[in-house]
Amino acid sequence: MIMSKFRAPSAPDTRPGASQSGLSLVELLxxxxxxxxxxxxxxxxxxxxxxxxxQTQGLAHAQESTRFVSAVLTPDFRSAGSFGCLAEMGRPLDQVVDNRLNGGLV
Structure with a gap:
């Protein structure tokens, strides 16, 4: 009686409408x-x-360096051509500049 629960394995059903379990090799590939x-x-x-x-980081670094150099050099560029305290010596600035251009020390 116990043996009646077990069945012998059957051959796979190859009919076109038969259900399939798993994947074929082509589907897997x-x-x-x-x-x-x-x-x-x-x-x-x-x-x-x-x-x-x-690339963006490189451009940002280059731009930051340019801003730093600009910030450091801007005061020097703005003071270029300035004669500082010479105008406060009591003489007009153009007279002092003319003396210096002509070789005078003061």
Whole structure:
């Protein structure tokens, strides 16, 4: 009586309308290829974004350096051509400049 619960394995049903369990080899290869293509696309997008980030950081660093140099040199450029305290010596500035241009010390 106990043996009646077990059945002998039957041959697989090969009819066209028979249900199938699992994947065929072709389906598995197509799914793997599609997954690989999607993965490569995501990697390409990541690398492109990373390269853009590096270029942007480089440009920002160059711009920051330019601003720093400009901030340091601007006072010197603004005071170029200035004669400082010479106008406060009691003589008109144009007379002092004429004396200096002609070789005079004072």
């Amino acid at each position: 197509i799914a793997t290829a599609l997954g690989l293509i999607l993965t490569l696309g995501v990697i390409q997008i990541y690398l492109s974004g990373n390269e853009t980030y590096r």
